[in-house]
C-alpha cells in the first residue's frame with residue numbers, strides 16, 4: 001500500500017502564489033523608484049518628481065493592501081460590493097481593490 005504524505009498539502013494554490021510574486025515584484029519596483037525620487041521630490045525643487053513620488057506612494061499602499069487581502073483570503077473580491085473582480089482586470093491591475101463598475105462609480109463621483 002502506498003503511503004501518501006498528507007502533510008504535503010499546501011493552503012496556497014499556484015495561482016495565489018503567482019499573484020503574490022507579481023505583487024511583491026511590483027512593490028519592490030515602486031519602492032526602488034520612490035527611493036530614487038525621494039531626495040529631490042520637493043514641490044519647489046522638482047514638482048514633477050514630487051508628483052511622481054506621490055503617485056508611487058499611492059500605488060505602494062494599494063499593492064500592500066492587495067497583499068494583505070491575499071493573506072486574509074479576500075484577494076480578487078471587490079472591497080465595495082464583494083463581487084469577484086474580473087480576472088482580466090486583475091491581470092492588468094493586480095492590486096485592484098474594486099470591480100470595474102465600482103471603480104467607474106467612484107471616479108465619476
Ligand SMILES: [Zn+2]
Pocket residue numbers: 078079080081082083098099100101102103
Ligand atoms: Zn464592485
